[in-house]
Amino acid sequence: SQELEQSPQSLIVQEGKNLTINCTSSKTLYGLYWYKQKYGEGLIFLMMLQKGGEEKSHEKITAKLDEKKQQSSLHITASQPSHAGIYLCGAAGSNYKLTFGKGTLLTVNP
Amino acid sequence: DVKVTQSSRYLVKRTGEKVFLECVQDMDHENMFWYRQDPGLGLRLIYFSYDVKMKEKGDIPEGYSVSREKKERFSLILESASTNQTSMYLCASSPPGAAQNIQYFGAGTRLSVL
Numbered sequence: 001s002q003e004l005e006q007s008p009q010s011l012i013v014q015e016g017k018n019l020t021i022n023c024t025s026s027k028t029l030y031g032l033y034w035y036k037q038k039y040g041e042g043l044i045f046l047m048m049l050q051k052g053g054e055e056k057s058h059e060k061i062t063a064k065l066d067e068k069k070q071q072s073s074l075h076i077t078a079s080q081p082s083h084a085g086i087y088l089c090g091a092a093g094s095n096y097k098l099t100f101g102k103g104t105l106l107t108v109n110p
Numbered sequence: 111d112v113k114v115t116q117s118s119r120y121l122v123k124r125t126g127e128k129v130f131l132e133c134v135q136d137m138d139h140e141n142m143f144w145y146r147q148d149p150g151l152g153l154r155l156i157y158f159s160y161d162v163k164m165k166e167k168g169d170i171p172e173g174y175s176v177s178r179e180k181k182e183r184f185s186l187i188l189e190s191a192s193t194n195q196t197s198m199y200l201c202a203s204s205p206p207g208a209a210q211n212i213q214y215f216g217a218g219t220r221l222s223v224l
Contacts, residue, residue: 031211042114042200042215043153088153092211097168102152
């Protein structure tokens with residue numbers, strides 16, 4: 001079965017700083033999904049990456065899927081307190097199922 | 111706007127009780143999912159359904175059952191609640207086809223079994 005490892009597990013940054021979260025898969029990725037979760041709430045879909053080398057951006061968040069398709073990175077530029085939360089990556093598998101990483105907890109200090 | 115509604119945000123039950131967690135989506139999605147989320151273990155799939163009256167076991171179905179009598183509603187049932195089922199339960203739905211892996215989540219139900 002596919003496993004996703006996220007690093008770091010947690011991250012504390014000062015407002016305005018850039019940061020990167022990584023998601024590494026044990027198998028080739030055929031679709032990688034980034035979600036954000038505010039503490040105690042549900043997940044919100046951020047971006048989907050499907051092709052090796054693909055890069056997508058939404059506001060100050062950029063996600064990339066590497067050429068060999070076993071790793072994705074999520075980069076936040078000029079972080080703000082509103083970026084705080086748990087970021088999870090999910091990989092598409094068979095039968096409608098997504099396998100999720102354990103998440104990266106981001107704290108942004110004002 | 112897409113909406114997945116879980117009936118309760120917080121629930122406290124006693125060991126041995128039968129517990130129903132309800133989830134309703136208003137997007138006419140075919141696929142619906144139940145997960146539990148625990149510290150250090152992440153999000154784990156309990157059951158999912160890709161059509162009315164259809165269900166498939168996820169990774170951790172033991173101790174749970176589900177019901178999907180109508181397209182918009184997917185219920186998770188704990189037949190006899192146990193303390194190790196204390197967790198955050200998340201429901202999600204997704205459309206068919208190319209976007210099937212873009213799941214829309216409810217706000218979650220935090221269940222405590224005493």
